[in-house]
Amino acid sequence: MTNFHRTAALGAVLLAAAILPASAQGLGDGAPPPPLPAGTHAPAISTQTVNSHGALSLSRLRGKVVLVDYWATWCGPCQMATPTLQALHRRFAPKGLVVLGMDTDAPDTVKNVPAFLKHFGVTYPVAVLSRANIRSAQAYHVDGIPAQFLIDKKGIVRWSQAGYGPNEGQELSAMITKLLAEKS
Numbered sequence: 001m002t003n004f005h006r007t008a009a010l011g012a013v014l015l016a017a018a019i020l021p022a023s024a025q026g027l028g029d030g031a032p033p034p035p036l037p038a039g040t041h042a043p044a045i046s047t048q049t050v051n052s053h054g055a056l057s058l059s060r061l062r063g064k065v066v067l068v069d070y071w072a073t074w075c076g077p078c079q080m081a082t083p084t085l086q087a088l089h090r091r092f093a094p095k096g097l098v099v100l101g102m103d104t105d106a107p108d109t110v111k112n113v114p115a116f117l118k119h120f121g122v123t124y125p126v127a128v129l130s131r132a133n134i135r136s137a138q139a140y141h142v143d144g145i146p147a148q149f150l151i152d153k154k155g156i157v158r159w160s161q162a163g164y165g166p167n168e169g170q171e172l173s174a175m176i177t178k179l180l181a182e183k184s
Helices: 003-019 076-095 110-120 131-139 168-181
Strands: 046-048 055-057 065-071 097-103 147-151 157-162
Touching: 046 131, 065 076, 065 168, 076 097, 076 110, 076 168, 097 131, 147 168, 157 168
Parallel strands: 065 097
Antiparallel strands: 046 055, 065 147, 147 157
């Protein structure tokens, strides 16, 4: 399978998961399960960012709290989550939080990323879908977006979520505060 076909296939899965109701996805209770459960060692991420942050790898971020967000420009819930993520970045980056946006746009929509970042005032690192991002999304069991993972200083996933909720900012603030206070 070529890179393009893998990208298109992941994009199709993410699109279907984002627009189909949970019952149509085989999730009877209406809420998708977390993609990668808490307590799991975070799979490696190594990617190139598009907004002046350069190359990033999860291993080099050890000792920091990392919030990974898989998203796309066309995804309504992702658009609703972006201001919350930017606010968390602004508030907690000086204390050791790294928010990392992992864009999942397909080749025909990836051109929209720079305008999206500008529109939402995104200043945290964002990586555009590449072979590395596809492998990463697969390793994190991402099958719908937004999908978010909060990783502690030791590299353990402490929280994960598929979707977006209006109280997400408050909940994440409390968890981030707790994780930042923990020793490495």
